[in-house]
Amino acid sequence: MKVENPTSRDIADLAGVSQATVSRALRNSPLVREETRNRIQAIARELNYFVNRNAAGLRTHQSNTIALLLFDETGGEDAQINPFFLPMLGYITRSAAELGYDVLISMQQLTDDWHIEYQASHRADGLILLGYGDYMTYREKLRALARANTRFIIWGPTINEQPGHSIGCDNVIGGLQAARHLLGAGRRRIAFLGNTTRRCPEFAARYEGFRRAHEELGIGFDPGLKVDADNLTTLGSRGIEQLLADGRVFDAVFAVTDAIAIDAIHALQQNGYDVPGDVAVVGFDDIPLAAHVTPALTTVRQDIRQASEALVKSIVGLIEGEPVESSLMAPRLIVRQSCGASG
Amino acid sequence: MKVENPTSRDIADLAGVSQATVSRALRNSPLVREETRNRIQAIARELNYFVNRNAAGLRTHQSNTIALLLFDETGGEDAQINPFFLPMLGYITRSAAELGYDVLISMQQLTDDWHIEYQASHRADGLILLGYGDYMTYREKLRALARANTRFIIWGPTINEQPGHSIGCDNVIGGLQAARHLLGAGRRRIAFLGNTTRRCPEFAARYEGFRRAHEELGIGFDPGLKVDADNLTTLGSRGIEQLLADGRVFDAVFAVTDAIAIDAIHALQQNGYDVPGDVAVVGFDDIPLAAHVTPALTTVRQDIRQASEALVKSIVGLIEGEPVESSLMAPRLIVRQSCGASG
């Protein structure tokens, strides 16, 4: 009675019904009498039978799979995913599972012909694009995607001419919140650490909000306090060293990522500055370590979970033909000790 | 001439050959004349044709997909993947892509019936299991996997009775390296921070190596210097505070993760200790931040990339019927400033 790789026909034989009835029963069709359905499902369970997804997919033209395309910044040398996106994977996977979708991940380089294949080959019903920061670079690829009627949603800012839909963090608001908070606490000379070139539109947006907070209060911002640099990991300490070497006076630091902020705190402490006494520090991201460094880091948190769920909800909506809109989600300031305003 | 969703038959009509010849040409079969093949491939490209994976998979009984099952420690509440495994995703995905496999990710709780379905439903040809630390808990699940002839490979220690194959880091060697290094630098009272209960067999193995290094040199280890605790993120500072509160004397710290080590460095500095002058610190993992804290953290690095590639190579070997062996990979000590031995 044990069958090697059972098919619906095997179940049918065992249950004494037609293969069509087995198929209906396993999909919980109301057309099948309950008693029959239960019997069939029991046999299927007994035999460890699972519907062949290839056959079902061939028939229905669906894969019930979402492809997650992560932009590979290393150009193929290394394979490090931008660490910021990693935690999203878990949330995306779970949300997708709740809606009955599997998640296929793929690292894609800019040079790859990454657009159309997943959907055209029926491996995925739609795509989520993570890490495609600079729209201008991808413009043509996105257009090709749209032309091929591929369903996709981008994690990133909403840009007018950009094809498709996107869901992103409102980085301007984030920068605004950080700077407002420091200015509200009486800090007047806030250094800005972060790369705001076109390569990093998110950081540029954070700077925009930072600048706007100064404007709101009619406080000028000294351009000498803005440290731009390429290498993000060491920017914290190098930025501080540079500011000190240049003899800049500052009473606060806003870093575009927590990694930079934490590195900056170290450098400040090493140079004998008290944080937040002498210099307040605010970061961005709320990475796990942020709450555990000393002083605990005040930072701007993007709701990664909410964002992930929204991305999945949108792509599934697109797949199932529902209306979908682009949106920006407001981040939230998490006040801890490093800003000196935690009461 | 533009076809909506072209099939191999459309290509065949356009090329004036049979559908079978198209199929052969697209798979680069040597049976097809080169001129014919080129013509067919050109037309396919022109039409943005891609082989329907469901149809091909149904025919060949293969999916060319590997399922990556990540253990979800949160029991479904949250969806955070253990951060240590995240970087592996990128390497696994790339290695798999190089061998022609897609990667499906899935978060699985202990209670899930996570074993058999992926392969039985022909969604994946084999499984990679990440994060299944405590074999005893999964014993039955792994046996069920093996019984169902599911191909799988586990990232973790090799355990004798454990079904299937595994690839892991030699954590004993790692702990040994760390402790030998500190002892070799003249430290004699090394505190150990980490949870070594059965829930964390990797950490227990690191402790084992740590202990063995003491034995080698005939140096006793004061059990009062071992701080065990549940909450890993704050163990660094809490551990140090506890040691100090208990009046323990120590000249070094070995923490089972870098996060704990970095937190410990902070706590030491806050309490007026110089690192590494008064207390040397060694961590484990070599997380990105490790090189950038002050002092830069000496740590034990697992070669995540090599491990990921080995996992993929093994599962693909299993899928393609080649012989595969379990193995342990030696980690490597990365000497920086925090151990006071960088010269």
Next chain:
DNA sequence: CTGAAAGCGCTTACAG
């Protein structure tokens, strides 16, 4: 409520 039948789009023996 159930069954017989068609067909999804491929791959691959078989025949030439």
Next chain:
DNA sequence: CTGAAAGCGCTTACAG
């Protein structure tokens, strides 16, 4: 080197 044909395992209109 190429074609006609079978068949992978489903889903679903159609008929009853």
